[in-house]
Amino acid sequence: MGMEKVFTPIDIGGMTLKHRVVMAPTIHEMCYRGHPTEAYLAITDTYARSGVSMVCVGGATIDPGPTGDVFPNALSIAHDECIFGLQRLAEVIKAQEAKACQQLYHPGRAAARYWAQSNPEMLPWGASAKIPFMAAPKWEITKKDGKWNAVNVMPPAPVREISAEEIEQLVRMHVLAVLRAKKAGFDAVNIHFANVTLVMDFISPYTNVRTDGYGGGWENRMRLPCEIIQATRAAVGKEYPLIVRIPADQGLGEAGIQLQDTLRHVVPRLEESGVDAIDLSAGVLDHTPNKIIPPMYDARGCYLAHSEAVKKVTKLPVIVAGRLCDPRMIAKAIENDRCDVAALSRPLMADPLMPKKMIAGKPDDVRMCVACGYCMTEAGWTKYCAINAESARETSLPKIEPARNPRKVLVVGGGPGGMEAARVLRERGHDVTLCEKEAQLGGALRIAAAAPLAREWRTFTRWHMRQIEMLGVKVRLGTEVTKELVAELAPDAVVIATGSVPGRDVPGADQPIVVTEEDVLLKGTVIGKRVVVIGGAFWDVETAINLAEQGKEVTFVRAAASVSMNRLGPIRALPILFGMLQAKHVKPLFSTTVVAIEKKGVRIVDNAGNAAFVEADAVVLSTERVANRKLLDELRGGVADLHEIGDCVKPRCVADAVYGGRLVGSRI
Amino acid sequence: MPAVVNKDICNGCAGLERRECIYNCPYDAIVPVDGKAVVDKDKCDECKICIEVCPVRAIVLE
Numbered sequence: 001m002g003m004e005k006v007f008t009p010i011d012i013g014g015m016t017l018k019h020r021v022v023m024a025p026t027i028h029e030m031c032y033r034g035h036p037t038e039a040y041l042a043i044t045d046t047y048a049r050s051g052v053s054m055v056c057v058g059g060a061t062i063d064p065g066p067t068g069d070v071f072p073n074a075l076s077i078a079h080d081e082c083i084f085g086l087q088r089l090a091e092v093i094k095a096q097e098a099k100a101c102q103q104l105y106h107p108g109r110a111a112a113r114y115w116a117q118s119n120p121e122m123l124p125w126g127a128s129a130k131i132p133f134m135a136a137p138k139w140e141i142t143k144k145d146g147k148w149n150a151v152n153v154m155p156p157a158p159v160r161e162i163s164a165e166e167i168e169q170l171v172r173m174h175v176l177a178v179l180r181a182k183k184a185g186f187d188a189v190n191i192h193f194a195n196v197t198l199v200m201d202f203i204s205p206y207t208n209v210r211t212d213g214y215g216g217g218w219e220n221r222m223r224l225p226c227e228i229i230q231a232t233r234a235a236v237g238k239e240y241p242l243i244v245r246i247p248a249d250q251g252l253g254e255a256g257i258q259l260q261d262t263l264r265h266v267v268p269r270l271e272e273s274g275v276d277a278i279d280l281s282a283g284v285l286d287h288t289p290n291k292i293i294p295p296m297y298d299a300r301g302c303y304l305a306h307s308e309a310v311k312k313v314t315k316l317p318v319i320v321a322g323r324l325c326d327p328r329m330i331a332k333a334i335e336n337d338r339c340d341v342a343a344l345s346r347p348l349m350a351d352p353l354m355p356k357k358m359i360a361g362k363p364d365d366v367r368m369c370v371a372c373g374y375c376m377t378e379a380g381w382t383k384y385c386a387i388n389a390e391s392a393r394e395t396s397l398p399k400i401e402p403a404r405n406p407r408k409v410l411v412v413g414g415g416p417g418g419m420e421a422a423r424v425l426r427e428r429g430h431d432v433t434l435c436e437k438e439a440q441l442g443g444a445l446r447i448a449a450a451a452p453l454a455r456e457w458r459t460f461t462r463w464h465m466r467q468i469e470m471l472g473v474k475v476r477l478g479t480e481v482t483k484e485l486v487a488e489l490a491p492d493a494v495v496i497a498t499g500s501v502p503g504r505d506v507p508g509a510d511q512p513i514v515v516t517e518e519d520v521l522l523k524g525t526v527i528g529k530r531v532v533v534i535g536g537a538f539w540d541v542e543t544a545i546n547l548a549e550q551g552k553e554v555t556f557v558r559a560a561a562s563v564s565m566n567r568l569g570p571i572r573a574l575p576i577l578f579g580m581l582q583a584k585h586v587k588p589l590f591s592t593t594v595v596a597i598e599k600k601g602v603r604i605v606d607n608a609g610n611a612a613f614v615e616a617d618a619v620v621l622s623t624e625r626v627a628n629r630k631l632l633d634e635l636r637g638g639v640a641d642l643h644e645i646g647d648c649v650k651p652r653c654v655a656d657a658v659y660g661g662r663l664v665g666s667r668i
Numbered sequence: 669m670p671a672v673v674n675k676d677i678c679n680g681c682a683g684l685e686r687r688e689c690i691y692n693c694p695y696d697a698i699v700p701v702d703g704k705a706v707v708d709k710d711k712c713d714e715c716k717i718c719i720e721v722c723p724v725r726a727i728v729l730e
Binding site: 300331333452455456 | 713715
């Protein structure tokens, strides 16, 4: 890569970005009562050092009251006390010669997410009362007949239409927040009118059925955002860059904002009212989260079509995000004028040196974000990354430093955990041998990557393989490690990463019609037409869909009421998955238990006690996996420095394996 | 599972100012052969952008 257009400067409202790769605004739940913690400053520093030309600090709420509360540990810009913390964030960014931008927003309906649970009499602000907030998880903890019971429910949370006076208050909140950002030293602001904001709910016909001057046609529905821009401009003057983030398409079809509306009504009016750049997102938090954070099922650069169309109707610079995980994709998109600026969020978590590697012309060294969504989990938007254990652990994880006493280390198992351990250990100067019993590296990720929907996982294995080869890890494929081999190699330390095997704890699992997902996905075992997939593993549905795509008649049986969410909840894209099950004619049987696998099919019973027999030519086990601890048990007590990581400890997700590998890598 | 173009559906973006898949492929993996798009399997990285941009939906992952 030479000096392509992506590396040329661009002007946004008088602010010059040195090149066109920036950090996208991203909410981090790493604050305490609205103020950034040291951990948040540390991860911001990581982003600033990545080589991006601008870091946009994610959504700070502008409303000091409970109506402004949406993520309990997110940033606030709602009062003057916030300025000190914001100043430190801006400082951390600017110290690395990147421009600092602050995103701010009013959450509107989304404030129902947490606080409305305990304050039912104080309803969150909505453009109209029509649409409640659809995803407000809530614990109902009740005592009945001396016994406590706790259920997690997700009732829709009502909202109320805000009044004309409150609209004025809302405009003032925006202006004051922008002034605070400016005072704190930010070079620009990003005013959030997308995804999870009250202003978006005013723009969208889906949520706005007002009958006053702020509801009705596009002219009226665009009145509020334009007033906010005009008022802000009056306060900050001409020379302060105002970037506006809008949803190019809400993903609600004709009911919501569609791309054609954005082109015809939204962008022209915003341009007229004096914004300096258009930043494109998509989706609505409670209805189409998979549009805000596109899953790996979507194409890389899936929103470039939006930015390309928007560029045709405006002279303003157009910023776009959405799976821009590959430097080549970004370079091509900017070269072809499909966007002016590429905004990265998840790709920077997966590889915080991606922009620098891009500039250095080393795109193959980038650990590409696979869009698994681990960073955006319901467990807390703390930005842990499944493939980069260092993300959001700046203040806790030991740095990779040369080993004081380089030793001979044997790593057993070439899955993501074993490869991560080998990579880190070798980088620190240890003499590392990695043994894998299969003929290829990848471990359980090979199974995941064999399902077409989850193919992106293969890029992580590819990256690991490249790294351990460049570092000089001695790789021995097709080598099953035994106690004898360990004795022969005589390592100073052993890391066991032998992973897991499919669970066979199903009555009749020894029937000849039974195969595992490994058999069908990896070994190409030929099976008959009528197939029952017994779920339980993380990628079980994808396996069922894959088999259906191969022309099988698939019945999918799972004991749980839904698919595995396992901390990848928000963007597991359930509507997409269930849509695919339907489109591929897979028959899903949730809340259904397998009684026994028999010669010609599977006997099942559902939660209501209804028994049935499903005829099948083959039964594919995609059941919960079981730790492979054989070698571990054999070596226990016989090897002085023995470590265990990943699925062989307990079958979990790839993030746990990678974290285990990274951690053990700096411990030995 | 690289991208593959269905020759019966691909019309070479006839009447359009450019061939969308070729123009957008970040890996330069698609070339025109007899007026139709053909994917070089070794270069394809399965990013799916060609599937996204194809005006006649002629492309799928194999």
